[in-house]
Amino acid sequence: MKRTLAFLAGTTALALLSTTAYAETKLTIGTVNNGDMIRMQKLTDDFTKSNPDIKLEWVTLEENVLRQKVTTDIATKGGQFDVLTIGTYEVPIWGKKGWLVPLTKIDDAADLLPAISGGLTVDGKLYAAPFYGESSMVMYRKDLMDKAGLKMPDAPTWKFIAEAAAKMTDKATDTYGVCLRGKAGWGENVAFITATANSFGARWFDEKWHPQFDSPEWKAALDFYVKLLKDSGPPGAAGNGFNENLALFNAGKCGMWIDATVAASFVTNPKDSKVADKVGFALAPDNGLGKRGNWLWAWSLAIPAGSQKAEAAEKFVSWATSKHYTELVASKEGWANVPPGTRSSLYANAEYAKVPFAKMTLDSINAADPVHPTVKPVPYTGVQFVAIPEFQGLGTTVGQTFSAALAGKMTVDEALKSAQDTVTAEMTKAGYIK
């Protein structure tokens, strides 16, 4: 029995040795399975050619699984990853805790869009390099808009969206005026509803960290959202996230879709979309209060503190987020496929300006302000999230109640009361409310 164990352990160890013996520095990179990252994996020859002593190992996972893995790993100092793909939510929190290595050798850091790099900087140090950035905007069907006899302004109001949605809806032909996120999750419906609520003048917390779900602004925002989707949304909206809505929009079922700017390259791609030539773009709507309902997010590359391979890792991070990489993608796959939303120079490029969604993406990103996200002052940063460790749990719970309100299992008032109660309890437990 013991001998067998020893034998097994021995053979396994041998197998491991044989695979690692020749590898010089092996970087394990954890990343999400989105298109831009998949493309990067294919282009790494360019990097390994000039850095033959570095070997790259990819761990590509679905967003939720990846997040839970890298968070567990970094919090327990497991050391399974050398480069992490994380978002604007994690970077400020982890940076403040000293879990990340400050980056100093990034290619032309001054060129990064201020709205993006601001969200990745803590105390003047850049803790992650943005790989691609995104905001949200309105994508709409020009043909259906014409049919309804309307014209989409560049900067619509929520009132216009509701009217247009009602007119475009034709349930007999499975056409729905507006598709929005309804699936529960802090990165799904909560992201959309929080950004929307910002434009209605609502906020998650007041300056003393007291939850504000009992405010009239929240009631107005959630009422509007639920009514809009009930009247003009598709069936099953409470289960629709980014992908479900993308599929619906591409199949020609949605008149408008308000979601991440990266979606623009999918809905205009004739290979995946039935409506590729009929799509127009506009800024996310507002309510005349000075804040628009768009968010800000950047998938970014970071290096865990204490990594033995920080130097090699930074070389890689710098390569992946450089202008050189942008040009590499452009030369191989066309300008429409370069990772968007991180550098000013990209938007100054005449070639890139020809991409139909380039300008609207930049305008949307610039319209978002993670440091002052709301009409009234707040003690937190983050547009569609609150950059505190507790938010992920809070957002999950609140997301469940919002999706229940959308599904008709709760009224809006019940949902807000439940949100107010649970958030108050959690914030008290966590020591924010004294």
Place this chain on the structure above:
Amino acid sequence: MATSETRLAGRILAAPSILLLLIWMIVPLALTVYFSLLHYNLLDGYAQSSFTGVNNFYYFIKDPAFLTSIWNTFVLVGSVLVITVLGGIGMGLLLDQDIWGQGPARIMVIAPFFVMATVSALIWKNLFMNPISGLFAWVSTSFGFTPIDWFTDYPMVAIIIIVAWQWLPFAALIFMTALQSLDGEQKDAAQMDGAPPISYFAYIVLPHLARPITVVILIESIFLLGIFAEIFVTTGGGPGLATTNLPFLVYREALLKYDVGGAAAGGLIAVVIANIVSIFLTRLVGKNLES
């Protein structure tokens, strides 16, 4: 037959497995008990954790989600057991008939058992139950009905369907094997006597299946109490708390709230509940397995 020497040998041979399982249980259990007494948020790090007594247990039980999740767990386990046992007996009886192509039919029935839980959940969710593009929606629209919005209106039913689909083959397989062992002469005799199918089933088949049924219930309960992937992939526990079962609630504590203490407490409570169930099962199985 057990001589004292046999008994000694028995102890020695059983020892490694018992020892390993003890370690497997006790080491994580001890750590879990320890963590359950701490206020320990993963994101704050272990260094900042502090002793908090039984607070974690208190918060976990007080959470309105707790009772809902227990109820959901039992609804899920109970319904799937009923469906798979009844369906499994039916399918087992059919497969035991003298039909053409028994082999291929049997293969088709067994197949779902080999499919990974995540895969089957993804397939059902996206290709079948999607209210717009799913196959079910298409079927109901073609007959002039409004498509059912499964994961909004009947989320628990949807989960039950998926899980039952995975476990029906297992039950059918065991019942089929059991039926095949039913004495052929007995079957013949019953038919000669002209016994009506119903009484044949009630007096001969059913008693014969008593033991297989308890076995199916026991094995399935062990796995069904821990159902997680299907919920994670499809509803994420919602809408609201409609499909949050105990394992999912613990997951929420551990990996969405990063509340290690709370998750440990929840895990321990789940073990206690599982043990109550297993005591109940012991009674049930013990009675039927004595031979």
Place this chain on the structure above:
Amino acid sequence: MARRATFSRRVTMTAITWVLAFAIFFPILWMIQTSFKSELDAFALPPKFFNFHWTTENYSVVQDRSDYFRFALNSIILSGGATLLGLLVGIPAAWSMAFAPTKNTKQVLLWMLSTKMMPATGVLIPIYVLYQWLGWFDTHIGLIIILFLGNLPIMIWMLYTYFKEIPGEILEAARMDGATRWKEIVYVLAPMAVPGIASTVLLNVILSWNEAFWTLNLTTTTAAPLTAFIASYSSPEGLFWAKLSAASTLAVAPILILGWFSQKQLVRGLTFGAVK
């Protein structure tokens, strides 16, 4: 089987069984078919049953992106290793419980089964800390051990029920002939228990193959099996139904084929002592 069926009865029974069996199998068939569609066709309404352009593009995209065979090899190593270890520890234990039972045997068995009821999510952090301390992250041995221990209770119980069906007199007789205990196990017991052991092995391989929580959380690259392969295809940004179907088909195929070929074995043995 022995019942002589009339012709019309046989036809009806065959029809009913086949319709139901097909319904049960249909989701898998649909998944395989979707894997040969383009992403737009996979989402098309009304659904396209045969009138679509068959393409193997999804498979080449999947293989291009992730090395399927490396993941598959890991799945084989992990489920094989876990099952092997399980047999080594499980057979002696089951033997002793079946032939030298004490008054606690039944309790011990049920206690073993109850260890399976701890929700994995609750012990993730303790196990994570433990594995870090042992240096077992992303190693085959680490994963084999956790899969082995997770399934050991079921294994022991299955083996126990088979062994119990073997009449004690045969062993007695062998012992009279002067067989030692090892000879008794190897030459007398083992041959009689082969069907039982075979189906135990099969069931364990299936369970280990499909285990998706620990294999996902404790591996990155070296030991990552097919469950991790699947996780890189579910819900990315963009359309993914056809590619996911292709990846799923690839992940399920080996175990499905194994299951089909060995289903006679499985059926014969998968009874947990339920028959009789």
